[in-house]
Amino acid sequence: MSMKQAKWLVATLLILGVMTYLWGRAPSKLSTDVPVTGTLTQVETPDDCQLKGEGCTITIDDLGDFRVAMPATVAPLKKFDFTVEPLGEAARSVGSVRVDFEMVDMxxxxxxxxxxxxxxxxxxxxxxxxVCTTDRSDWLANLTIHSTEGAYLLRLPFAVDRSRPSEG
Structure with missing residues (x-):
């Protein structure tokens, strides 16, 4: 193998390695999803919205009502289901739904x-x-709903449960 071929092989393997790393870390961030029409509109969420447990209903002008919920108990490193239910006519115009969880200032x-x-x-x-190593529990669920009317962002605060019930 010539020196030129070896350089090309190393460069190709390096590029494949970087792409594999990025794909494994965030495949959802590499997609090219864009709203069907319009810009991203941030929606005010009700102050009394209790995301955990029964969830809450949120109204998006021009789109309709959505019920957003997660279980009453949400602990780090434990699986849970995050659910969005379009109510009534809202279901007709929804294209895709995404959620991105972030801890405030962390x-x-x-x-x-x-x-x-x-x-x-x-x-x-x-x-x-x-798990947060500093024992913080304040999170935001940044919910994005893409529809024929545009894309809408809802920032829903919640807290994870730090105390774990004893098992045994």
């Missing part, structure tokens, strides 16, 4: 999920949140 890595549309019209993703 880098917890990429925690983004594309919700899958189920047969009953709900959107759902199974989520696992990382």
């Amino acid at each position: 880098d917890m890595g990429i925690n983004a999920y594309r919700l899958e549309r189920l047969a009953d019209g709900h959107y759902q993703a199974t989520v696992i949140l990382p």
